[in-house]
Amino acid sequence: MSLPEITTRPAGVHVHPARAVVDLGAITDNVGVLRAAAPRAEVMAVVKADAYGHGLLPVARAALDGGATWLGVAQLAEALELRAGLDAGAGGPAAASDGAAAPAHPPILSWIFAPGAPLGRALEADIDLSASAPWAVAEIAAAARATGRTARVHLEVDTGMGRGGARPEAFNELVAAAAAAQAEGTVDVVGVWSHLACADEPENPATGRQVEVFTAALAQAERGGLRPRVRHLAASAGTLFHPATHFDLVRPGIAVYGLSPAPAVASSAALGLRPAMTLEARLVVVKAAPAGTPLSYGHTAVTTTDTHLGVVPLGYGDGIPRAASGLGPVTVAGRRYHVAGRVCMDQVILDLGPESTDVAVGDTAVLFGDGRDGTPTADDWAAVVGTINYEIVTRLGARVPRVHVPAGREDA
Ligand SMILES: Cc1ncc(COP(=O)(O)O)c(C=O)c1O
Structure with missing residues (x-):
């Protein structure tokens, strides 16, 4: 293969004897496959960990070109790098394959931070934040007051992963804290979300139970006066194997890169995906x-x-x-x-x-x-x-x- 126009990092590609060639057309096409799999939902391309090793900015642009309307990362530092790079126009062409312009300033959700994190910087960079507990809402609200910005927040409920998110019995407390901040004008609760633990095992009943717990949490949020516009639960396996998990937005990662979330269940090729x-x-x-x-x-x-x-x-x-x-x-x-x-x-x-x-x-x-x-x-x-x-x-x-x-x- 002769070298086409490229973007690369680090700079030494021409002297280094090894390389990872990333086919951005595959990224764009894979997002198309995911959109077709979840036709009523928006797609958040998950580009954490340097886009699963594929290169953050070029992959983010390619995913947007394919019709992803959101980007998701785990860490604040990733979100800041992503926003700065996209705003600077870095990472390659932004025109969608159908000629339409891909959004240059898409919403970005970042879901991990520790107490004392520089949340003001996140708000200034227009990053959506996740909150799992009242302390997180309090820190986000404080950053909103300090910067004069309204923070867009997604409340995370632990429906069965046992990782991030408020446990269902503690979710009311989180809803109350968020509703109070929203009444004060510091916070806009745009989302409620959770993460599936066993979606790569299509027969595993845990997924159905998580959908039930999630649906109950959505009702709790409503009763608490919140009207989240973006309810999201599914990653790649949920997107591809469990339509009942799609809600308003799906958050695929691995499938964007053309790899199956469950190769023993369905290969990349069987899913219409192309490893990038x-x-x-x-x-x-x-x-x-x-x-x-x-x-x-x-x-x-x-x-x-x-x-x-x-x-x-x-x-x-x-x-x-x-x-x-x-x-x-x-x-x-x-x-x-x-x-x-x-x-x-x-x-x-x-x-x-x-x-x-x-x-x-x-x-x-x-x-x-x-x-x-x-x-x-x-x-x-x-x-x-x-x-x-x-x-x-x-x-x-x-x-x-x-x-x-x-x-x-x-x-x-
Ligand atoms: C919260 C969250 N959403 C979505 C994803 C994307 O998952 P996958 O790569 O299985 O699609 C991840 C990745 O682990 C995640 O942590």
């Missing part, structure tokens, strides 16, 4: 080695035939799981290998076999991609190390340049 990220690197060493050559730290692998070795310049310093030692699948020139011996900090070794005389230093090794042409996928890596595709892409280190291919340039 391809992780690849150029071989920095190719050499012949005799049978019996021990490989990498600890000599946990030994060549069984006269062979060729290839060295891929990616390691656990880049987020390649060390647990993938001896296991991680990699393709070179369309042939599939796996990591031989231990994953090092910066490199892994492939045993290319005796026949691979056509593989040369500088050739491209693909660790994972969209699975077309037999390339491994993030799901394959997740399976061999016993984790989830979310972790494989999100843990990719900052050292690996992200190369963003604009929509329509996939074949460049």
Whole structure:
């Protein structure tokens, strides 16, 4: 692939031998699939953790181009970076694929902060905030008074995740605190929300129970005098598998990146999603080695035939799981290998076999991609190390340049 117009971070893509190529057209198309799956709801693209490792701003723009009308992050610092970048026009083109302009200043929800956080900065950046308890409402209201802005707040109720949110028996207290702040004019309660724990298991009755608890909380909010306009519960699995969880807004993350929230239930392809990220690197060493050559730290692998070795310049310093030692699948020139011996900090070794005389230093090794042409996928890596595709892409280190291919340039 020759390099099309790109945006990238860090700057060293042209000197670094590895890169994560992110197909922004896939992001845009995946948002379209999610909109079709939840036709009566708006879509908040969840772009926390540097857009699950894909690169915050280009992904946010691509998601907006695909029709997402909200963006969601976990941390305030992420929200501030996102707002500043979008306002500055950073991150690539903003025109939607149908020619309409994507919103340049979309609502952004940020859902985690600790006591004493600089909430005034969030309000000045027009960030919606979440509150799980009266102390959070009090801090948001204080920041609103200090900045002279009305804070847009989403009340979180814990319907069964046991994580953020007021427990149902404490939700009335949260509603009362928010209603008081709203009466004072410091707060506008725009949303009530929660998060599903088991939506990736379509038969699990926990989801139905969470919908019931959520519906009861919405009634509590109404009785408390609140009229939240944006009620939201579903992430990717809820969006794709549970229409009853859609309410006014869905908050997909992993599916935006083209990965299935439940590969054992439905693959990306079955869901109409396209994995956006391809992780690849150029071989920095190719050499012949005799049978019996021990490989990498600890000599946990030994060549069984006269062979060729290839060295891929990616390691656990880049987020390649060390647990993938001896296991991680990699393709070179369309042939599939796996990591031989231990994953090092910066490199892994492939045993290319005796026949691979056509593989040369500088050739491209693909660790994972969209699975077309037999390339491994993030799901394959997740399976061999016993984790989830979310972790494989999100843990990719900052050292690996992200190369963003604009929509329509996939074949460049
Ligand atoms: C509150 C919240 N909403 C939505 C998401 C997106 O989840 P998913 O990536 O499963 O779509 C997450 C991510 O974990 C989350 O924490």
